[in-house]
Amino acid sequence: MAEVEETLKRIQSQKGVQGIIIVNAEGIPIKTTLDNSSTVQYAGLIHQSVMKARSTVRDIDPQNDLTFLRIRSKKNEIMIAPDKDYFLIVIQNPSD
Amino acid sequence: MPVTHKTLVKSKQGSNAQSQQKPLAAKTAKVVSKKKDEDDGTEIGEGGDEWMHGKTLIKPPDQLDLTEAELKEEFTRILTANNPHAPQNIVRYSFKERSYKPISSVDQLAVHFFLEGNLLHRDSDEARRQKAKQGLPDEKATVVTETEDEKLETPLQAAGGEEAGDVEEGGGEDGAHSVDSKTGKKEQKLTNQFNFSERASQTLNNPLRERGCQTEPPPRASFSATANQWEIYDVYLEEMQKQEKNKEKAKAVPKKEDDKGKKKLTLVETQSDDLTKVAKVAKIIERMVNQNTFDDIAQDFRYFEDASDEFREQEGTLLPLWKFQYDQAKRLSVTALCWNQSYKDLFAVGLGSYDFTKQGRGMLVFYSLKNSTYPEYNYPTTSGILCLDIHPDRPYLVAVGFYDGCVAVYNLKEERPEPVYKSSSKSGKHTDPVWQVRWQKDDMDNHQNFFSVSSDGRVVSWTLVKSELVFTDIIKLSLVGAVSEGPEGVPPPTMACGTSFDFHKQINYLFLVGTEEGKIHKCSKAYSSQFLETYDAHNMAVDAVKWNQFHPKVFISCSSDWTVKIWDHTIRTPVFIFDLNAAVGDVAWSPYSSTVFAAVTADGKVHVFDLGINKYEAICQQPVVAKKKTKLTHIEFNPVYPIIIVGDDRGYVTSLKLSPNLRSKPKEKKGQELPRGPEVEIAKMEKLLSLLREPENSKA
Numbered sequence: 001m002a003e004v005e006e007t008l009k010r011i012q013s014q015k016g017v018q019g020i021i022i023v024n025a026e027g028i029p030i031k032t033t034l035d036n037s038s039t040v041q042y043a044g045l046i047h048q049s050v051m052k053a054r055s056t057v058r059d060i061d062p063q064n065d066l067t068f069l070r071i072r073s074k075k076n077e078i079m080i081a082p083d084k085d086y087f088l089i090v091i092q093n094p095s096d
Numbered sequence: 097m098p099v100t101h102k103t104l105v106k107s108k109q110g111s112n113a114q115s116q117q118k119p120l121a122a123k124t125a126k127v128v129s130k131k132k133d134e135d136d137g138t139e140i141g142e143g144g145d146e147w148m149h150g151k152t153l154i155k156p157p158d159q160l161d162l163t164e165a166e167l168k169e170e171f172t173r174i175l176t177a178n179n180p181h182a183p184q185n186i187v188r189y190s191f192k193e194r195s196y197k198p199i200s201s202v203d204q205l206a207v208h209f210f211l212e213g214n215l216l217h218r219d220s221d222e223a224r225r226q227k228a229k230q231g232l233p234d235e236k237a238t239v240v241t242e243t244e245d246e247k248l249e250t251p252l253q254a255a256g257g258e259e260a261g262d263v264e265e266g267g268g269e270d271g272a273h274s275v276d277s278k279t280g281k282k283e284q285k286l287t288n289q290f291n292f293s294e295r296a297s298q299t300l301n302n303p304l305r306e307r308g309c310q311t312e313p314p315p316r317a318s319f320s321a322t323a324n325q326w327e328i329y330d331v332y333l334e335e336m337q338k339q340e341k342n343k344e345k346a347k348a349v350p351k352k353e354d355d356k357g358k359k360k361l362t363l364v365e366t367q368s369d370d371l372t373k374v375a376k377v378a379k380i381i382e383r384m385v386n387q388n389t390f391d392d393i394a395q396d397f398r399y400f401e402d403a404s405d406e407f408r409e410q411e412g413t414l415l416p417l418w419k420f421q422y423d424q425a426k427r428l429s430v431t432a433l434c435w436n437q438s439y440k441d442l443f444a445v446g447l448g449s450y451d452f453t454k455q456g457r458g459m460l461v462f463y464s465l466k467n468s469t470y471p472e473y474n475y476p477t478t479s480g481i482l483c484l485d486i487h488p489d490r491p492y493l494v495a496v497g498f499y500d501g502c503v504a505v506y507n508l509k510e511e512r513p514e515p516v517y518k519s520s521s522k523s524g525k526h527t528d529p530v531w532q533v534r535w536q537k538d539d540m541d542n543h544q545n546f547f548s549v550s551s552d553g554r555v556v557s558w559t560l561v562k563s564e565l566v567f568t569d570i571i572k573l574s575l576v577g578a579v580s581e582g583p584e585g586v587p588p589p590t591m592a593c594g595t596s597f598d599f600h601k602q603i604n605y606l607f608l609v610g611t612e613e614g615k616i617h618k619c620s621k622a623y624s625s626q627f628l629e630t631y632d633a634h635n636m637a638v639d640a641v642k643w644n645q646f647h648p649k650v651f652i653s654c655s656s657d658w659t660v661k662i663w664d665h666t667i668r669t670p671v672f673i674f675d676l677n678a679a680v681g682d683v684a685w686s687p688y689s690s691t692v693f694a695a696v697t698a699d700g701k702v703h704v705f706d707l708g709i710n711k712y713e714a715i716c717q718q719p720v721v722a723k724k725k726t727k728l729t730h731i732e733f734n735p736v737y738p739i740i741i742v743g744d745d746r747g748y749v750t751s752l753k754l755s756p757n758l759r760s761k762p763k764e765k766k767g768q769e770l771p772r773g774p775e776v777e778i779a780k781m782e783k784l785l786s787l788l789r790e791p792e793n794s795k796a
Contacts, residue, residue: 007378010470015389020381022374058326068380077388081380088377094388 016093018076023047025085046089050082179204383466390468393417402755410709412716412757414702417739418468420749425459430743432484433730438491440736441465445749448480448499455480455499460506475506475513487535495546497530503548503558517565524567526550531595549609553591571624573611595637602648610638616653618665631668633661640682646690646777654680660695664785671785676703682730688759690777696728696742704758708780716758720750
């Protein structure tokens with residue numbers, strides 16, 4: 001438990017990290033370092049995206065599964081690591 | 097005379113007697129009298145005399161002579177409609193009363209004559225059917241005839257047939273009309289012409305009541321799901337796992353108590369905080385973030401090949417990559433480095449201190465190349481670590497030697513921070529710092545075992561038996577030559593201090609020990625008191641001694657006397673000697689070439705040699721650390737990737753990439769297949785050695 005907290009703190013303290021959101025399987029954010037409205041927006045949109053991506057990977061080969069998803073945009077990079085019950089979203093600006 | 101004259105008589109039975117016409121024969125009187133006798137109750141007198149008066153009397157000769165009084169006597173004749181032949185005493189069994197009961201009414205019908213005819217009543221079904229069949233043509237005919245009739249007056253001479261036809265047609269018309277009329281009206285009820293009465297009655301209508309019942313609607317929940325190929329696959333997998341679990345449970349039925357205990361544990365775990373489940377995911381994210389942060393390093397690690405090496409003939413460079421540091425290890429120096437054989441990106445760092453005065457705690461830290469900011473595992477220890485070794489087959493077992501002489505084994509799979517096994521003063525720990533540990537192959541009982549060498553002069557073998565370490569002294573290092581001398585008066589031989597050792601790659605029992613006196617002993621596991629060979633290696637303590645990865649005869653040693661020496665173990669003098677101008681901390685052979693090795697010195701430089709290219713000089717001498725005061729303490733090559741890790745006395749570990757020149761393979765001649773594999777390397781080395789030996793021999 002404490003280890004997870006520490007890990008999240010370390011991630012937060014990395015260069016360029018703008019925020020971390022932990023979302024549960026239903027798309028409800030349970031922990032976040034961003035403000036409420038952004039969190040809700042990110043959680044909802046990314047949840048759909050991840051479901052779609054996962055579905056794609058698994059449809060091609062059911063024994064395969066999504067390990068992580070990176071969406072790189074002009075301004076920043078959104079990294080999503082899905083798990084069975086949760087997924088973790090980190091928004092980083094790598095060029096900082 | 098019997099009555100022979102038979103007439104069809106049909107009489108309907110009824111309560112009313114019917115008068116009948118009787119034949120006038122004399123017998124009638126008899127018959128009447130008989131009838132009178134057989135009368136059963138119904139009486140209607142009829143004056144037969146009156147009827148007889150209508151005709152003139154003809155007296156037959158044998159007529160009875162009766163007096164006037166007798167003649168006027170009225171005889172009552174009762175006519176009944178009873179059948180004289182009908183039985184009067186029919187008895188039937190009544191089930192209700194369970195007895196035989198006489199039937200009250202008996203059928204009085206007597207059929208005198210029977211003739212089947214072919215007349216049909218026109219209202220019967222069959223007649224109607226026939227009419228229906230003839231109906232259309234009949235109607236048409238009638239229409240036609242009607243028109244004809246209208247037009248023509250009845251042609252009398254149109255034969256009887258026509259007349260008949262007319263009559264028939266007329267009849268037909270009538271019939272048709274009557275049929276039409278009849279179908280027009282509702283069918284009249286067929287009533288009994290003699291005896292019919294209509295009766296009706298009305299019952300009480302029960303008041304209508306409405307009754308209703310309402311139940312609670314069944315609870316509803318809306319359910320939606322997708323059925324993809326992978327969801328189906330998942331369900332099947334779960335099913336299989338359940339089945340396997342059931343099988344296991346069936347096997348482990350006697351272990352019920354243990355299971356209960358475990359069940360309790362699992363329940364508690366699931367109730368704990370949800371965040372623990374995120375741990376794995378968080379780790380992945382951390383690595384991803386690190387990859388982003390150090391993106392250029394990651395790219396270099398993978399793809400960068402120094403192009404300038406083409407211009408530099410033989411020299412190479414080292415490209416610095418990640419730098420690993422841990423906050424809590426700041427004042428400690430790196431005392432041991434070891435790559436993990438199975439997980440090629442994982443390496444272990446042992447932290448402690450070489451300084452005798454500054455002894456304190458130590459640390460065992462594991463880093464992965466994927467995350468350079470934070471260690472994967474770290475174990476704080478009470479005493480400084482001096483050496484470590486990761487088991488080649490079981491990558492989770494790590495043997496550690498401490499400054500205080502203990503050895504310990506850590507199991508990475510377990511969560512706790514203490515070692516799984518630790519030696520203590522009871523169980524034969526060393527009395528001096530342990531300088532080197534090495535895992536060996538499992539012994540006969542499949543127990544893991546490892547060797548350690550220490551300054552107290554003992555080489556000890558430790559075996560992991562169940563839950564403790566069992567030690568066996570393999571050899572006691574003593575000052576050279578002192579063993580054979582044992583006469584009285586001579587003080588007992590003092591122990592030498594072992595500072596490093598290495599086991600031969602192929603020959604299992606053969607190993608080398610370097611001592612503090614600067615000597616290297618070649619020993620065998622079998623002999624516990626004698627050395628196979630002793631080499632006068634260095635003037636100061638031998639810091640590292642390593643067998644060549646490919647060539648079975650060659651080993652290398654380094655020392656604080658600024659030199660690195662390469663030996664052939666059959667020859668007592670070194671084959672190569674290199675002077676590096678600073679105390680050499682560590683030396684390591686490369687895993688990809690038998691002629692390449694690297695050494696680190698106390699002035700912060702890394703020297704890389706390739707004997708195949710240049711026998712006298714290093715092909716790369718590069719300072720690796722920023723501050724010149726930091727001493728480099730250890731160096732290790734990665735078994736797979738072209739990188740080396742270098743530890744220094746500040747607790748940092750730097751990773752460097754070898755440039756292509758440093759990794760050169762012999763150039764292939766065009767058209768010739770390049771032979772690969774260890775044989776090539778051995779051959780390379782052999783060639784080198786032979787070159788050296790010849791001049792030596794010639795010198796000698």
